[in-house]
Amino acid sequence: MVKRLVVGAGYGLRDWLGQRATGAYMALYTIIFAFSALTLPKMDHEHWSALFSGGLMRFLTFLFFMSLAYHAWVGVRDIWMDYVKPLGLRLALHLITLFLLVGYAGWAAKILWRL
Amino acid sequence: MTRVVQFRIYRYDPDKDQKPYMQDISVEIEPTDKKLLQALVRVKAKDDSLSFRRSCREGVCGSDAMNINGKNGLACLTDIDSLTQPIVLRPLPGLPVIRDLIVDMTQFFKQYHSITPYLVNDDPPPERERLQTPEEREELNGVYECILCACCSTSCPSFWWNPDKFVGPAGLLNAYRFIADTRDTATNQRLDDLNDPYRLFRCHTIMNCVDVCPKHLNPTKAIGKIKELMVSRAV
Numbered sequence: 001m002v003k004r005l006v007v008g009a010g011y012g013l014r015d016w017l018g019q020r021a022t023g024a025y026m027a028l029y030t031i032i033f034a035f036s037a038l039t040l041p042k043m044d045h046e047h048w049s050a051l052f053s054g055g056l057m058r059f060l061t062f063l064f065f066m067s068l069a070y071h072a073w074v075g076v077r078d079i080w081m082d083y084v085k086p087l088g089l090r091l092a093l094h095l096i097t098l099f100l101l102v103g104y105a106g107w108a109a110k111i112l113w114r115l
Numbered sequence: 116m117t118r119v120v121q122f123r124i125y126r127y128d129p130d131k132d133q134k135p136y137m138q139d140i141s142v143e144i145e146p147t148d149k150k151l152l153q154a155l156v157r158v159k160a161k162d163d164s165l166s167f168r169r170s171c172r173e174g175v176c177g178s179d180a181m182n183i184n185g186k187n188g189l190a191c192l193t194d195i196d197s198l199t200q201p202i203v204l205r206p207l208p209g210l211p212v213i214r215d216l217i218v219d220m221t222q223f224f225k226q227y228h229s230i231t232p233y234l235v236n237d238d239p240p241p242e243r244e245r246l247q248t249p250e251e252r253e254e255l256n257g258v259y260e261c262i263l264c265a266c267c268s269t270s271c272p273s274f275w276w277n278p279d280k281f282v283g284p285a286g287l288l289n290a291y292r293f294i295a296d297t298r299d300t301a302t303n304q305r306l307d308d309l310n311d312p313y314r315l316f317r318c319h320t321i322m323n324c325v326d327v328c329p330k331h332l333n334p335t336k337a338i339g340k341i342k343e344l345m346v347s348r349a350v
Contacts, residue, residue: 007280008308012316013345078319081312082276 019074022067029064058112065108069101076101117143120154121201124165128214135212138162139201151198152179152190167216174329177264180207181216187266187327207269209278222278223265223285230282230290230308235301245298258292258337260330261285267324267334273317280313284324284334287315291337294344306345315341 036057040047051057076097084090119141127135142157152172159165169179172191179190182205184198195202210218236245268274268283282290290309293299309315315338324334 005279007311007313009312010307010310012310012312012314013342013349015312016316016342017346017349082273082317 015074019071022071025067026064026071029060029067032060033064052112061112062109065105065112069105073097073101117145120144120195122154122158123201123203124158124216125205125212126165126215127212128164137203144195149194149196150191151183151193151195151202154195154202155179155190155204165216166214175262177262177329180264180266180269180329182206182208187270189264189266189329192329207265209269209275210265218269220265223268223283224263226268226278226282226286227263227289229314230286230293231301231305232289232293234293234296234299235304236298237300247297251297254295255292257332258288258295261288261292261332262330263289264329266327266329270323270327271318272321272323273319277313277317281317282309282314284318284338287318287341288332288334288337291341294341302344303348306341306348309341310345 036051037043040051052061077094080090080093080097084093120143121141122139124138124140125135126132126138140158140162142154142161144154144157148154148157150172152169155165155167155169159167167179167181167190169191170176171178174189174192177189180187181190183190183193184203187207204216206212206216206218210220210222213219263285265285267288268285271284273281274283287309290305294302294305299305318335318338320335320338322335325332325336328334
């Protein structure tokens with residue numbers, strides 16, 4: 001294969017905008033969550049479970065974890081793109097990051113619906 | 116009354132030196148010597164083996180860009196009195212050193228040329244010039260003044276790590292200069308070319324470029340405007 005430097009993947013904007021949007025949502029969720037948690041009548045398992053038993057809170061929290069995963073994917077991938085030069089190693093790190101984040105998101109959903 | 120200025124200068128002559136070293140040297144300067152470049156010329160008179168680029172000596176040509184006490188700048192615009200001594204001078208970081216304070220700018224200009232740094236307009240030329248309204252012309256202020264000294268790009272960590280793929284602040288500022296120009300008709304191609312995780316989106320808004328620009332330009336703002344245009348095109 002001829003070794004040529006190529007750029008032009010064409011997906012820069014989507015990820016950049018996605019990272020900003022998920023960041024903004026996470027900031028908003030943090031406020032909602034902090035307010036909900038701090039106004040609980042009592043901080044025990046019963047009230048904690050009740051907080052997450054509502055459909056809206058589950059929806060918002062699940063969205064938070066999905067946002068976190070997407071945000072982290074772009075951020076961590078940026079680190080690999082900045083610092084890791086060998087293509088094979090970079091691809092491997094991308095895949096490991098992707099698998100881990102998908103796994104974490106699934107795990108978060110499982111915890112959320114078990115609470 | 117003459118004064119003595121102390122320097123610590125990065126020296127490297129690939130024909131003679133195994134590796135770079137720092138040279139301590141002091142020179143006497145006259146009361147009329149206000150700028151760093153004037154003192155450097157006196158250093159050169161004392162030790163003519165020292166190499167550095169300079170030309171216009173008034174911040175227009177951009178050739179005497181160097182790392183001054185850890186911060187990139189133009190020697191001809193830097194007041195000697197604003198610097199703590201010894202004044203530590205190094206070549207611009209991140210580019211290959213040719214000799215002493217002279218760096219190889221090939222990579223920097225390669226990126227600059229990659230953004231098609233000229234007006235593209237396939238419309239038939241009008242009888243007289245292509246006109247702009249004062250508002251349209253206003254948008255070019257703060258971007259057209261770039262002198263390509265490379266202070267910004269060589270202070271940008273993203274450019275250090277990916278100089279072959281990331282256009283860098285100077286290139287992107289100039290890219291915006293042509294994107295913003297209403298006389299240019301290649302806006303879409305320009306945005307397509309930059310919509311890339313490396314070419315534009317290696318910028319992590321570190322803003323070293325804004326901090327060092329000797330012309331007080333704001334590449335980060337220009338990059339933000341390019342992103343804004345991409346969003347307005349896509350959403």
